[in-house]
Amino acid sequence: MEEVEKIISDVLSAMGFCDFKIVLKRREGEIDSFNVELNDSKHLIGYHGMNLKALGTLIHLIAHNKNLTQKFVVDVNNYRELRKKSVIKIAKEASQEVVRTKRPVVLRPMDAYERHLVHDYLSDNSSVMTESIGEGESRKVVVSPAGFI
Numbered sequence: 001m002e003e004v005e006k007i008i009s010d011v012l013s014a015m016g017f018c019d020f021k022i023v024l025k026r027r028e029g030e031i032d033s034f035n036v037e038l039n040d041s042k043h044l045i046g047y048h049g050m051n052l053k054a055l056g057t058l059i060h061l062i063a064h065n066k067n068l069t070q071k072f073v074v075d076v077n078n079y080r081e082l083r084k085k086s087v088i089k090i091a092k093e094a095s096q097e098v099v100r101t102k103r104p105v106v107l108r109p110m111d112a113y114e115r116h117l118v119h120d121y122l123s124d125n126s127s128v129m130t131e132s133i134g135e136g137e138s139r140k141v142v143v144s145p146a147g148f149i
Contacts, residue, residue, distance in 0.1 A: 001032060004072055007062050008034055017044070033073045041077045049083060052076055084117060091118040094143040095128045104144040109134065115141050
């Protein structure tokens with residue numbers, strides 16, 4: 001994992017970032033996460049995490065070219081974890097509204113990871129069902145009452 005940490009450090013340095021810290025979070029049974037801690041992270045994270053996704057892709061490509069096969073995630077100031085909590089909150093609120101109104105709720109467009117979080121979180125809720133609709137970047141989740149046709 002030191003090799004991945006060096007790749008992250010080298011890429012960030014080449015991008016002009018100099019005052020950062022990389023923290024490895026080892027999770028038993030899950031993928032390891034490298035969290036980059038720095039003061040001004042808005043440009044590195046980008047709109048809805050787009051720059052962070054690109055950074056992760058770049059780091060993975062470099063690691064792959066160096067024949068590193070470990071699975072890992074790159075995060076910045078715990079953005080991914082905070083985003084996960086936010087998406088789960090949105091899913092919970094949507095399911096409560098669906099149960100209350102007996103009408104479907106269409107969530108805003110989400111990337112595949114966020115849609116997966118919604119589907120996974122609501123999979124144990126027998127009062128609602130979920131499905132993804134749309135294409136590409138406009139793909140979103142619809143939360144409907146169970147048995148809704």
